[in-house]
Amino acid sequence: MPHGDDLDRRFEELVGQIDDAERRRMRAEATRAAKEARNRRPPRQERGRRTRLSGSESFGPPARPRRWGRALVVLSAVVAAVGLVVTFRPGLLASSGALLEEAAAPVVDAVSADPFAGSPAAGYADGIAGFVLPEARAMGGLSRKDVAKGLERVRDLLAAAYLDRRTLEGGDPDAFVAALDRDQRETFSLETDADAIGREAVNSFAPGTAELATDVVKVKGEITLGTFDDDGRRGVEVKLNHLVVYAVHRPGLPLNVIRVVTHPTGQVLLYREDGRLVAWVTGWGASATPASCDADDGYIHPVYDDFPTGTVAPTGVPADPYVLDEEPAEDGCRASQET
Incomplete structure (x- = not known):
């Protein structure tokens, strides 16, 4: 030797x-x-997931090996x-x-390396700081104090739906359910139910499909206030429109990190009933890209660069996932540009 x-x-x-x-x-x-x-x-895939309270909408795209x-x-x-x-x-x-x-x-x-570098998300706020609340004022029959309290509940709902670690990792969305109005909690169901609010209301990666590459989640968007009057009930309508961006990789394979851009939109109605302030979620949901068009279980199934193209093909001109005012497609799977 x-x-x-x-x-x-x-x-x-x-x-x-x-x-x-x-x-x-x-x-x-x-x-x-x-x-x-x-x-x-x-092209990338964009998949929509929307709470059953407002019907179902879906979008989606193919993989890039x-x-x-x-x-x-x-x-x-x-x-x-x-x-x-x-x-x-x-x-x-x-x-x-x-x-x-x-x-x-x-x-x-x-x-x-910063997984958001080189993308528009690099300039977004980190986490809950991106859910910027508008200035509260008296409107819709509610006092300024009521509106301010209602907006805080809205921010709690947003954080629970899109930032809660356990929910993102595929666990039950207990944080979101807890943030709902006590009467609306009874309408939440993890089963497919046309009359219930379900898993589509939160961002949750399908178990075994993704791990967060960083604790940082990038958020950009706006919250606007209006009034409503319906069947004798009046109050404040809070409209939500955000981009929430995650960096994820396959479980145990941290070298292939992708960005998943989600586009949550929705409304929350603030009003007083039986002497208490109610924050009622309606029309709530999000699209996600790149995500599989084939799955329809309420989870996000991210599409990695080596992921085989599914059986459902995307349609239309590829949309820019970072455009905040992009109107969501009514149905089907929509092609998307790179994230």
Whole structure:
């Protein structure tokens, strides 16, 4: 078994084989493979999910397979060489630090980079700060204090529906149910029920399909106030229109992070009944992209770059998922641009 000077010579030869020109070639190969994958991607899918209280609406798009084969082969070769050096001669790490740094850079960048960088979501607020409440004022027969209290309940509903970690990870939306008016809780059902508010009212990734890549959720949108008068009941109509963006990856595979853009819209009616303030949810739901058009269980089924195209094809001109005033489609699956 070789040792001493022979071992030094063999490892110096191994490291020397990966010279500056070879490293440049490897980087160029990885860049070209990534560019080819981008050029081959079909349109994204947008899938709509809306509470049964206002009927059902749905949208959706196909997957973009990403072909990282050549890039991974190149990276694997470098990592294998570095692994041999680390295993047999850790002392060589100091003299070849630049080589190791360059070889590991693609992995480090994939794990630590801001997943929202390069997208409109990078400029959105973080979490609940994006649900900006309008200034409360007396209107619709309600006092300024009532409107302010009602708006706080609306923000609680938004946070429970779109930011609650347990709900996002596929758990039962207990936080959202708890935020509903006590009388409306009785109408909530996880089963398909045309007369009930259900899982479609929250953002919940199907179990086993996604893990959040970061605790940060990006939010942008607006909340506007109006009045209503219906069958003798009058009060304030709160209209909601937001974009909520998540960074997710397949469970246990953190290197393939995608952004899922959801577009929640809805209304909450504020009024007094039997001496108490009521905040009643209506017309509440969201679309999500990229999400599978095939599933219709109330969950978000994210579409990854290596996800096979489903049986339901998207239709129409691909929409920009970051346009806040985009009108939701009435039915079917809608094509969407990249997130």
